[in-house]
Amino acid sequence: MEVPSAKVPRVPTLSVVIPVYNERGTIEEILWRVQQVGIDKEVIVVDDGSTDGTRELLQQIVDSTASGEESTILPKTGHSLTTGNISIYLQPTNGGKGAALRRGFRHARGRIVIIQDADLEYNPQEYFQLIDPIERDLADVVYGSRFLGGPHRVLFYRHSLVNKALTHLSNIFTDLNLTDVWTCYKVFRREVLQGLTLREERFGFEPEVTAKIARMGCRVFEVPISYAGRTYEEGKKIGFRDAVSGLRCVFRYSLFG
Numbered sequence: 001m002e003v004p005s006a007k008v009p010r011v012p013t014l015s016v017v018i019p020v021y022n023e024r025g026t027i028e029e030i031l032w033r034v035q036q037v038g039i040d041k042e043v044i045v046v047d048d049g050s051t052d053g054t055r056e057l058l059q060q061i062v063d064s065t066a067s068g069e070e071s072t073i074l075p076k077t078g079h080s081l082t083t084g085n086i087s088i089y090l091q092p093t094n095g096g097k098g099a100a101l102r103r104g105f106r107h108a109r110g111r112i113v114i115i116q117d118a119d120l121e122y123n124p125q126e127y128f129q130l131i132d133p134i135e136r137d138l139a140d141v142v143y144g145s146r147f148l149g150g151p152h153r154v155l156f157y158r159h160s161l162v163n164k165a166l167t168h169l170s171n172i173f174t175d176l177n178l179t180d181v182w183t184c185y186k187v188f189r190r191e192v193l194q195g196l197t198l199r200e201e202r203f204g205f206e207p208e209v210t211a212k213i214a215r216m217g218c219r220v221f222e223v224p225i226s227y228a229g230r231t232y233e234e235g236k237k238i239g240f241r242d243a244v245s246g247l248r249c250v251f252r253y254s255l256f257g
Contacts, residue, residue: 014041015110019100023118024053028074034124043086044104049094058088096202117184130187139221144185148224162243173254174214182206204249211253
């Protein structure tokens with residue numbers, strides 16, 4: 001007797017993981033921009049305890065999907081957002097970017113996983129060039145670098161200086177030759193993420209994951225990306241404390257794993 005096989009869930013090409021904290025002003029636009037990218041994908045949004053109305057908007061999308069609707073009209077922008085490939089997870093408290101990413105990674109089903117910030121500083125139309133080295137089997141991990149010649153908004157010199165100094169220090173320990181460890185755009189084969197044990201709760205995720213992919217012997221590529229950075233008045237969150245934490249994490253994960 002022939003037994004019907006169980007239906008195997010479709011595996012998308014790309015999982016877009018979006019950690020979100022207090023981004024009510026930009027969350028509608030970034031979701032719409034991500035959905036405009038013509039790549040087979042799923043979108044995984046993890047709200048990290050937002051208190052500015054972001055969470056309530058995301059709950060509206062959850063409710064719309066649960067009611068069987070295939071799209072919803074976003075109240076601020078008026079965009080019609082396709083919701084069938086969007087999954088939303090609400091953290092009970094603010095645990096930090098690293099904690100939100102870990103939760104998103106656990107649910108990712110795509111062959112390739114990319115991190116997308118919700119603040120409109122990074123352009124989703126660049127996904128094609130970011131995943132290309134993995135698609136051509138040249139890389140296991142790709143970093144999008146803001147310092148390799150892409151157009152960018154000119155902002156704080158001190159941010160650039162600290163980023164480059166910490167990247168240089170990370171390179172000394174990992175023997176990589178990266179130009180931008182703190183970039184949002186990090187792209188992974190899903191099996192690479194499955195082989196990592198990540199611990200950092202906040203922005204220490206960046207040097208931690210860099211040290212661990214170096215230790216795994218992953219093939220790492222960098223590609224140039226554009227960057228439209230924000231000021232603190234516009235909502236930028238990373239600060240001096242995160243730089244100090246980043247320095248600690250460079251030493252911790254490069255030397256002790």
